[in-house]
Every structure is written in structure tokens, then in C-alpha cells.
Amino acid sequence: MDDANGMDDMGGTNGPNAGAIADTNADTIAGWLERLASADPAPGGGAAAAMQVAIGAALVSMVTNLTIGKPVHAAHEENATQVRERADALRAEALRLGREDEAAFTALMTAYRLPRTTEEERTARRDAVRSATHAAALPPLAIAAAAADVVALAESLRGRSNPHVVSDLAVAAAAAAGAAESAAVNVEVNLSSLPDGDVKAELTADLEEHLAVAERGRALVADIRRELTR
Amino acid sequence: MDDANGMDDMGGTNGPNAGAIADTNADTIAGWLERLASADPAPGGGAAAAMQVAIGAALVSMVTNLTIGKPVHAAHEENATQVRERADALRAEALRLGREDEAAFTALMTAYRLPRTTEEERTARRDAVRSATHAAALPPLAIAAAAADVVALAESLRGRSNPHVVSDLAVAAAAAAGAAESAAVNVEVNLSSLPDGDVKAELTADLEEHLAVAERGRALVADIRRELTR
Numbered sequence: 059m060d061d062a063n064g065m066d067d068m069g070g071t072n073g074p075n076a077g078a079i080a081d082t083n084a085d086t087i088a089g090w091l092e093r094l095a096s097a098d099p100a101p102g103g104g105a106a107a108a109m110q111v112a113i114g115a116a117l118v119s120m121v122t123n124l125t126i127g128k129p130v131h132a133a134h135e136e137n138a139t140q141v142r143e144r145a146d147a148l149r150a151e152a153l154r155l156g157r158e159d160e161a162a163f164t165a166l167m168t169a170y171r172l173p174r175t176t177e178e179e180r181t182a183r184r185d186a187v188r189s190a191t192h193a194a195a196l197p198p199l200a201i202a203a204a205a206a207d208v209v210a211l212a213e214s215l216r217g218r219s220n221p222h223v224v225s226d227l228a229v230a231a232a233a234a235a236g237a238a239e240s241a242a243v244n245v246e247v248n249l250s251s252l253p254d255g256d257v258k259a260e261l262t263a264d265l266e267e268h269l270a271v272a273e274r275g276r277a278l279v280a281d282i283r284r285e286l287t288r
Numbered sequence: 289m290d291d292a293n294g295m296d297d298m299g300g301t302n303g304p305n306a307g308a309i310a311d312t313n314a315d316t317i318a319g320w321l322e323r324l325a326s327a328d329p330a331p332g333g334g335a336a337a338a339m340q341v342a343i344g345a346a347l348v349s350m351v352t353n354l355t356i357g358k359p360v361h362a363a364h365e366e367n368a369t370q371v372r373e374r375a376d377a378l379r380a381e382a383l384r385l386g387r388e389d390e391a392a393f394t395a396l397m398t399a400y401r402l403p404r405t406t407e408e409e410r411t412a413r414r415d416a417v418r419s420a421t422h423a424a425a426l427p428p429l430a431i432a433a434a435a436a437d438v439v440a441l442a443e444s445l446r447g448r449s450n451p452h453v454v455s456d457l458a459v460a461a462a463a464a465a466g467a468a469e470s471a472a473v474n475v476e477v478n479l480s481s482l483p484d485g486d487v488k489a490e491l492t493a494d495l496e497e498h499l500a501v502a503e504r505g506r507a508l509v510a511d512i513r514r515e516l517t518r
Contacts (some may be wrong), residue, residue: 085317091379095349098304102350103459105440106343110463112321116347119325120332124357137476225477229470237464240459241511246516272472279469286476 075282099167100160102246107201108142108156114208115149118142118215125219132220141211148211152204163179164203171273191248195261198244199268205238206271217261228282231275238272329397330390334474337431337442340467344438346381348372355449363447371441378441382434389427389474396420403423413469421478425491428474429498436470436501443508457511461505468502 081118085093091159094101122142130139169190172183210232219227243266253260299472315323347359352372353362361368399420402413442461449457475495482488 087315087317087320087339087342090308090317091346091383094343095346095353095376095379097350097353099350099354099453099456101348102453104457106347106456106459106463109317109343110340110466113324113339116321117333117336120327120329122480123325123327124329134360148327149325153317153321214296216351222331223329225473226329226333226336228473229336232466232469232473233336236340236462236469239462239466241508243462243509243513243516246513250516276469279473283476285481286473 070261076266080141099272100163101156102163103240104159104163104198105156106157107198107205107217107237107240107244108152110154110233111155111204111208112149114212114230114232114234114237115145115152116204116228117233118145118208119149121215121219121223123210125215131220131285136257137214137218141214145208145211149205150206152201155201155204157198159194159201159285162190162197162220163195163263166194175230191251192257195245195248196271198248198259199264200239202238202245202265202268204232205234205241205275206268207244208234208237209272209275213274216278216281224282225286228279231278231282235272235275237278238269238275240270301513330393331386332393332413333430334389334393334428334469335386336472337428337470338382338389338469339437339465341385341431341434341438342379343384344346344435344442344460344462344464344467345375345382347404347456347463348375348438348441349379350446351442351449351453351457351460354453355445358450361450364445367444367448371444373442375382375438378434378437382431385427385431385434389431390425392420392424392427396424418482421481424485425478425482427473428471428478429494432468432475432495432498432502435464435471438464438467438499439502439505439508443504446511453517454512458509461508461512465502465505465509468499468505472499 090101094106119142122138122145125134125138126142127135166187168184169183172179172186174180174183211229212227212234215227244267245261249258251260319330324336349372352368352375355364356369357365357371396417399416402416404410404413439461440462442457442478445457464501472495475491479488479491
């Protein structure tokens, strides 16, 4: 990612949407998907990962909403209420992180466009690109953490929520697991152009930790599918 | 799923949104996620699976849009153009299937609410529930097929598209793989309340076929992550 011609090859960022981070919340589904599909590189994979987290968090909330207040599930009321609060917050956080990812990517593209005629300019540009690349790895890392949190919430509802929406609980876990994998790619694509060192090692270790939790989402899906097909 | 008290436990479908299948395309992201999170069981896991397909398809389109028209990628122009056409169509199809899933679920809930005072009513209700359950398995099955198609398109772009968006290609595959797993749960939850027989065996075989293709999405993600972290 450190050759400028390669970055020029991304195209699109000087288009009508350049620099404008739309308010994802107010975007229509079709409009957001259209922007995702466009030649503008942002929103891209990072925003898509964030949306998968938001979908998983929303389904966790739905399962709690169909559990809370029902006498038959009274024993799970307290846990479900706590899970709902956290899931609602994670949904909002995911959308915010999607916008942060978009902004960090735009900042990175701006750094790549710095002048590089003189030696001083080349040095300044290299430092700016390195710093922006590090910054661009942070939103997807936070998205991976949020995905892991969604998986943990889904796990805590297993056997402790309305069994008629157990399939929705599985979908929450599947979306969060997919989100974590998506976020991981976006962390790694940024780390790949950073020099080896403490910062890179630390971010990689953090990512591995989130991925290990998120991987349990797939086990939860498998467990629920076994229940449904036995 | 065949006890009516259990279905009453779902709640929400007599609420203000009862019977109203919103136009997902025009929904805002925040509004759709709010409906997903609500106690209304639709939209639920089926719609979430469809949205994951749409996200994957949109990212496939994005990768083609950053490949087509660039002299350096001229060799891949024809394939990318074909892939883009199919990916754009799959995105629209996924949103349509999400709405179909919601409608089929609502129809199933209506069948569960049929009267069951007399023996005739009970028989009529049982047949209606069975028929609606079968019908409710079809949209998620089609969503699984669409997810498999997105994975196949992503595969065909590997090494034949702009390498600067290879991470977006991986996210497309991750989202589609998560979508397939999500759709599978929704097929299986409906099949679980159908009697064994030819119809059930056929739908199960179709699902397995889609899942086998979609599973390759995860291999594509792993392959790209290896490239990024080597």
C-alpha cells in the first residue's frame, strides 16, 4: 500500500462524495448499499464490518425484547435486561465506528496525496502516511472488539431467553462472527504496510484476542443448528 | 414451533407494525436496525441474512468498479463487467428476498392464529400451519443460494481485480459466508416443525449444496488474510 501510484489507482475519492462522511444513521438502506457498491473506496469493507456488528447487536436486543416481561421467562429477566442495555449501546457504537473507519480511510488517502518533490516533502509524506495507516487500523480493531462483545452477549442468552427466537440468536452470532473476520482483514491490510515493531505486535495481539472470542460465535451457531436439526 | 402458546409468546405481531412490510430500500439504516431490534419478530434473522448477502454483493460490485476502466487491469475487464452485472442484480434480489421472508413469516403467524375450537378447525389450522411453514422455508433457502452466488463471484475476482481492494473482496466473502450460515438456521427452524418426507429431504439437500459453496467464502478470507500477514 506504500506506492502512491497504487493509491491513485483507488480512484473515486476526488468525486462528489470526497471528504463527505454521510450520516449512516440517516442513510437509506438502498442509498448506503449503493455507496458501498460505488467506486468510492469509502464506505468499504470497514463500514461493512461495522454494519454486520450492528445487525448482530440488534438481533441480540430483539431476543431480549421477546424475553423480558414474560412471566415464563422471569428467571432470565435480570440477565436479559442487562444484555439488552449493552446490545443497544453496541449497535450505536458499531455505527459510530463505521463512520470513524470511513474518516480514517479518507485521512490516509489525503496523506498519500501529499507532495513528494523534495527530500523534505518525501520524509514528511512518509511520516504522515505511516501515522495515518496506524490510525486507520484502530477503527476496525474496535469493530472486532465490538463483534466479540456481541458474541459474548449472545452466548449469555443461550438457554436463558425465549426459545422461540433461538434461530435469531444464532443469526446474531453468525453476523458477529462474520463481522469479526471482516474487521480482521481491515486491521491486517493496514498493519501490512507498517514496519514491524511494538505497535504492530500490540495491535496484532489485541486482534487475536477479539478473534478468539468471536470464533466462539460460530460454535454457538453450530450448537443451535444441531438443536434444530436433531 | 407447533404449539400455539409458544407462538403467542412471540408477541408484537399485533402491534402497530402488524402486517406492514416496510419497503426496506427506503428504510433508513437506523430505522431498519431499530425494527430488527424490536419485539416484533419480523424483520428478524431472515431479513438479517438477506442484508448480509446485500452487503457482500455490494462489495463485490465495488471491487469491480475499481477494476473496470483501468488500463492496468484491462485483462480482467470482461470478467469484472460480467461479475458486476450479476452482483448488482444479487444485491437487489437479496433485499427483495428479505421482504419475502418477512411476508412469509407474517403469513405463518396468521396461520397459527386460526381458530381451533372444533375438530374441523383444528385440522384446517394444522394444514394451514404446515403449508405456511413450508412456504416460510423458501425465502431463507433462496437467500442461502444468493449467498453462495456472491461467494462464487468473489472467487472469480481473486487475482483478477484491483489488488488494492483485496481486503474488500475478503469482506464480501466473509459477509456472504455469514449470510449463508444465517439463512441456514432460518431454513432449519422451519424444517424442524415439518414432518419428515420428500419435501423436507429435498429442501435439506438444496441447503447443503448452497452451504458447501458458501463455505468456500471462508477459505477465500483465510487465503487473503495469509497474503496480508505474510
